[in-house]
Amino acid sequence: MSTLTFDSLNPATGDVVGSHPRHTAADVHEAVERAGEAARWWAALPPAERKRRLLDYKAVLTRHIRELARLIHDETGKPVGDATLEMVLVITHLDWAARHAQKVLGRRRVNPGTIGLNLAATLEYLPLGVVAVIGPWNYPAFTPMGSISYALAAGNAVVFKPSELTPGVGVRLAELFAESVPEQPVFQTVTGLGETGAALAADPRVKKVAFTGSTATAKRVMAACAENLTPLVAECGGKDAFIVDADADVAAAADACLWGALSNAGQTCAGVERVYVADAVYEPFMRELSGLAAKVKAGEDYGPITMPGQLDVIRRHIDDAVKSGRVVTGGSGAVRAPYVDPVIVEDVPEDSPAVREETFGPTITVRRVRDAQEALDLANASAYGLGGTVFSRDARRAAQLARRLRGGMTAINSIISFAGVPALPFGGEGESGFGRIHGADGLREFARAKAVTRQRFPMPGMNITSFRRGPADLERLVRLVTFLHGRRKR
Template identity: 75%
Template sequence: MTTATEQAAFDSLNPATGAVVGTHPRHDAEAVQAAVRRAGEAARWWAGLGFDARKRRLLDYKAVLVANLGRIAALVRKETGKPIGDATLETVLTITHLDWAARNARKVLGPRRVSPGLLGANLAATLQYLPLGVVGVIGPWNYPVFTPMGSISYALAAGNAVVFKPSELTPGVGVLLAELFRRCVPEREVFQVVTGLGETGAALAGDPGVGKIAFTGSTATAKRVMAACAANLTPMVAECGGKDALIVDADADVAAAADAALWGAMSNAGQTCVGVERVYVVERVYDAFMRELTERARAVRAGEDYGPITMPAQTEVIRRHVGDALAEGATAVVGGTESVRPPYVDPVVLTDVPEDSSAVREETFGPTITVRKVASAEEAMEKTNAVSYGLGGTIFSGDARRATELARTMLSGMTAINSVISFAGVPSLPFGGVGDSGFGRIHGADGLREFARPKSIARQRFPLPGMTITSFSRTPADMERLVKLITFLHGRRKR
């Protein structure tokens, strides 16, 4: 809901043309507080519906999203500049995640009996996961449907109400998502949107009525959001930046690896947190890989195959990273600093970039890629794990067992094998990072539990005779029997 006490408004712009797409209110702290208060009331009603009723309504919402898929994708295209095919793809993936969350919430979060152990043989132990109440979601602009809905869908399925603050670059998409939800749930304001700039997000993060914040954005901004959350000990899940690597082993399908590397690096103009920014290629296939990559990269066109740089200031970051790499001895085999022509950036492929260069160690978030020759996949993994980020990554190898072993050693939350970014499309797999890439998980069972609190219940069915141990009436004989039992159960035994 966007009616509140705002005194000002702001425009969202098409980054490709500069045309105004829409005008939205700058919700102040009072407006945010009012939205959270309404959400608190709605949360109690929504939680009280139970899993089955929520499932029906969320599946209705899914159907509404499908019916409005073209409208959503068109608005994403206007606010981000990305091709309509890419906007459609992220909406389709969003729909599959919503479906999974709705259908699996009861199985993951519903009450179930757990074993009380032999010492608790007289107890009935149950575990369930209860809603947090109000979840605040602060979303990004690069995937304005898929990324925030990865939190919103799972939070709603878990029984929470949501207050969503979309990026100031893509506010219209957030408003539309909430508008379509109200068609399925008109009774209460279960899913609201507040729009504005940084101060609106800060007000949401600092509101004591919020049970958890789900944030997606830069590592630096995540730290500021955490500081706002700390005032109320509000927990947070943070999905931050990445510097993902793709490793090409000696027995890999080189053509497939090059195709995946190019898509991972250039799609969405490189503005993908789990996009490919670094490639390490075993020397035996390096030359073949470079031939495949450069031939493909030269055929990709900014403005046709991918859109503009959505955030204008990012073009200078891209220019600096490319310029620094070249000044430090790198070679531009495709493009160069001249590729930066705002609002577009043409494909850039750099080789022999020093590992301490900003182009290797900092998130570029543009259609650039660095490629380095290595002696082995093990050396590639060592270099991959040397940066502070740990979001996703990719392994290309002809040996499934070896690829899996390498994937397990990659310091990242997710790894794809012989594909790129494929883990994001699997609803049952959790999504999130380590290190500077953040903490917590969305998607999958872990994503449902992220927006719930575990509730443990132990019910005594009958007293244990001769084992009165949690009472002041216990005797030395009771304790002696307890020690004998624990020695029998857990004392050292012959193997």
């Protein structure tokens, strides 16, 4: 094992939180080798046994919830309360995955149809083997566990490479798993910088990679996966829109909007970055939003910017927005490293970097629109397509807007609520990536479909799949198909 180490730092204080190995390519390959053996053992366990062990792991995490929340706080700087909420989501998703894996993935009969009347057909989803998870720093437990929990429940072994900014959280998650599954290294964590993750993605024994991070990094991971045709599920961030319709509850919308934009210092892939407000409620909404924002303090209500380099992006977006728009809250002086004060700017052009690019900071651009249709058109013009929000009192209208809002998830009259529903899939389109975690789709994401047919008896009078097939066999088949499918529907 490499003797080189690196430190994780508290971004608010600069204090060292912990030191961790810089695992080399050789270290990673050894971990994958161990995971291969563990995967075979884990997959061979009866589903009920895997469920029992995963539920025990859930109980272990629950007993350590305060410790883990404190560690998340130390490595990210986010308030302990927010870190605790993150761990609650980890626990609820793990519970759902463990309890539903067999129902979603287990063998079931499939109707073979009339042509296959003499067949019995079954479908099941089998484990892939070794799954690599490359996690982010903004939600260092919830986001990677959204892949890890479902991959484990599907019968795979996992090798996890956490962000170099939050390695301690990833290490602890694997250590606590070993308390429930001590026999084999079914869940391992490797630590290091970018080259550690690259070595993991490039290992040909890895059967799938789950990546969360920037679009640019996702493209590099995808290129590494392409060498071995390793499939990839990628969650690459977003530029989520928040639509306020003319009949919206303005107070509730403003409150949700502000939390969605400023919580975790805006470092949320599905957080609010663009706001479109119908003209009829624009003025009262802005009064409510600016009044609430004036009471929110960086360093008290939310933490610092975890990744120092992101401050340059945030500063550039704020400066550009201020030049072309009108400042409501904050402004060019909002960046006080490592903190950024709340920033709200209205009337920013749609081609501005603050509107087109992911900011990942506590900033909001707000635009007045004629109606919800114009808001929808502008919202869907983004290259990103992750989540979004609609506020409207008309349930039918809100549902229509939500369905048409580009992205994998939309919340109505709530904020990011889809992330807290374990049965719902999470993922995006376009620059936001592809594939899904969470829910039944998330379980199937880490499994392979296996279809089996069994002939129960020979089909009388139709020996089709044989060189002994005669013209009469084919004629009977054509007549049958014509009877079943040849009539036009009126």
